[in-house]
Amino acid sequence: MRVLVVGGSGYVAGLFLPALAARHPTRILDRRPPPDGPAEVEYLAGDATDHADLRRASAGMDTVVHCAMGSTAWRTPAGAADAFDVNVKSVHLTLLAARSNGVPHAVYISSMSVYRRLTARRLDESVPPDATDLYGLTKRLGEQVCQAATVRWGMSVNILRLAWPTPDGMWPAWAPDGQPVRRRAAGGSPIDATAASDLSSAVLAALAHRDGCQIFTISGDRSAGLWSTAKAGEVLGWGPTFPRPAPETP
């Protein structure tokens, strides 16, 4: 399976690329090269909000993973515009380009941030997303773009709602900037981050499973127990196992 990763040079993609590229020929579209990606990954420089770049990048692919993220300067007008551009418009244009190239399947990297007050309540995929902050709102809209593409274009898309993905060596802390942060539930219980090994097995399973538009909670937490991963277990055969090795995925 040939896989395009849009936004493949970022933090989250870097966590699953080694496992992905070890199994599947992998191409990255990003405006910057991968910092220390596996040598066997093909890199294309381009803009994830540009349809022509996305057409070029998705040509010859079997699946697409959307993992780009727009600006986090959400309080500035320019940052907000970029967040909508990359988190929403780019998702639509990526799926449009994939469809034009006959690519039938995609994985959308979403976030538990589609929920407000996520550390204060039990959640599973049956709870409607309700975030109103700019990041959570754009991730909600990105998910709706995926749902529309499956209805209108007959594609399949798996949406993975990640909870604090982190390098294996940093788990159970979350460490997007290399500095470990232990997240806590509103009641004070620690929440385990999601180890790169578990994220990798979730992405591999989501690449293989094809059934319309499906949403999965991908959380490595087994401490606070707020967010159910039962659906990922039932449908993808996925559950967090780190620090034990994950079972082999198809």
Ligand SMILES: NC(=O)c1ccc[n+]([C@@H]2O[C@H](COP(=O)([O-])OP(=O)(O)OC[C@H]3O[C@@H](n4cnc5c(N)ncnc54)[C@H](O)[C@@H]3O)[C@@H](O)[C@H]2O)c1
């Ligand atoms: N960081 C986390 O802890 C976390 C948690 C849950 C979900 N996510 C999701 O993971 C995904 C990736 O996030 P990340 O933390 O890796 O972000 P990141 O900023 O580290 O990486 C994003 C990548 O997208 C690229 N990019 C941005 N705009 C682009 C454009 N216009 N054209 C081409 N490339 C562009 C950047 O160059 C970068 O390499 C996002 O969808 C985010 O919502 C992240």
